[in-house]
Amino acid sequence: MQKKLIGVCLINFLIAALMGLTLRYFFVHPVAFNFRYLTHAHSHVAMLGWVYLMLYLLIVHYFIPEKKPIYNKLFWLTQFTVVGMMISFPFTGYAAVSITFSSLHIFCSYYFVSLVWKNHKVTSPLVRYLLKSSLVFMVVSTIGVWCLGPAAAILGQASAFFQIAIQFFLHFQFNGWFMLAVLAVFLHQFPIDNQALFKRFFNTLIAATVLTFALPVSWFAFHPLLLYINGLGVLLQLLSGYYFILLLKPYWPKFWSGISNVTKAMYTLALVSFILKIILQTASIVPQVAEMAHQYRNFVIGFIHLMMLGVISGFLFAFLLQNYSKSKNTKSLSFGIYAFILGFVSTEVLLILQGVYYFLGLGMLPHYYLILLLCSILLPLGILFFILNLKNYDTKTFKTT
Structure with a gap:
């Protein structure tokens, strides 16, 4: 991987961390910034400027054998959207400019998924399952973002629909796209040949990722059934953790x-x-x-x-x-x-x-x-x-x- 591109990701992370430090300083001494706006900037730069772009580099480095120029160009275009969010969110919050940059980032991510889907070469079928599933979750998570506009316009930002849309995006970004992509990079270092055990790990992990979304839904639209669904999800996640240990042990x-x-x-x-x-x-x-x-x-x-x-x-x-x-x-x-x-x-x-x-x-x-x-x-x-x-x-x- 190019040091320059890694440096860009780390600088994004440093800026996000400094924004987080400023948010903590708010409670010690007043700062001439809108707290909520800066929170949006902090979270977007951390998620999209650090984690997303670092995973971008790792996936291209380890799973794309033919490094075409388009990957570098797309990286810099994506970084441009991150800088746009970095500058606009602290001053405007969710407004026309920041929404434009965040939407452009989503379109860049769709193009990235299409490129990786078409050009990846992964020897291990086990790692390939994780990689492709992470990309699917990335795309699926953005449904939550596209629902925010209609939810705010029709029902308002305080509505259950609006809050669930936010939780949908966050849940499948963190537990789906980020988590599975990290596991794909991590596990590709090991010559795992126990396919039966891996399938049990993979199936329980995917099921748990989907079912545990019931918990944040229950916060805004409570129904007792949601607690049972979440309960099943966390038990499956516990089982997937056990399979994960068995996979790595040898x-x-x-x-x-x-x-x-x-x-x-x-x-x-x-x-x-x-x-x-x-x-x-x-x-x-x-x-x-x-x-x-x-x-x-x-x-x-x-x-x-x-x-x-x-x-x-x-x-x-x-x-x-x-x-x-x-x-x-x-x-x-x-x-x-x-x-x-x-x-x-x-x-x-x-x-x-x-x-x-x-x-x-x-x-x-x-x-x-x-x-x-x-x-x-x-x-x-x-x-x-x-x-x-x-x-x-x-x-x-x-x-x-």
Whole structure:
């Protein structure tokens, strides 16, 4: 992969992190920005400028053998839409300009899907299932975006239809497109030949992804049946996690011994976060837990960051770190990685702990917002040190089987 393009993705991530830091600063000292508008900018740049474009590069690098110029051109066109959203959202929120850029990004993603579908070459049928399913979920998720306009015009932004459309997009972006694409890149490193076991893993994972959408629907259009559907979904997800462990078990010792300590640290973050995600979604079987997760914003933000920073970004950073030889793992790179991990863990603990305080009626933690802000500084700091060490990145493909 080209260092320049990776650098673009990381700079997008740094900008998104700085926007997030500014949002946290809002609660310590007033800032001359519209909080909601900046939140939209933060989420769009993080999802579409960092995760989407990094997955774009990884998919093209590992699964497209013939690197046609169109992929570079499409990357830069997509980045243009990200810059447009980066500039417009903080000042206008959802308005004509920002909606135009976000719509253009969706059309770019459709073209990307068509190119990958036509040109991909994947040796393992197992990885091919994951890759193609991730692309399907990407396209399906955008149905939620196209429903926002009619929902707002007909029923208003406070309507259940509007809120469910947002949740539809977020659910199938995070749990469908992002998660399956990351797993495709991760698992293509292993010579998995147990097709029966993989099919059980794949089928339970896909079913769980679809069925667990019932939980966010229940927040806005409650029906007892939705809780049972979600319950089935989380049980299937638990089963898919078990199959995932069985798939990796024969190959894990050799894989683990061949990567550097900082790469191990980032894979540990990603895999532990993945396990926590499954555990937390399993806990949502209990109706009181499901309601609490929706009622207290700290839990919602904590879960989104668990997925975005822990699982998805953890895997993406680990993939990049595998292209640093052990001799190039400098102290500053290690500092950046551990700063990012510490920033993530500390902010997650604070978010969840404050949520528990709210739930128990104990009020605010002492100096909560200030401590949260100080811990959050570690996130952009870690990303910055990663960018500064990009010169040591090796453009060769990490060893796969």
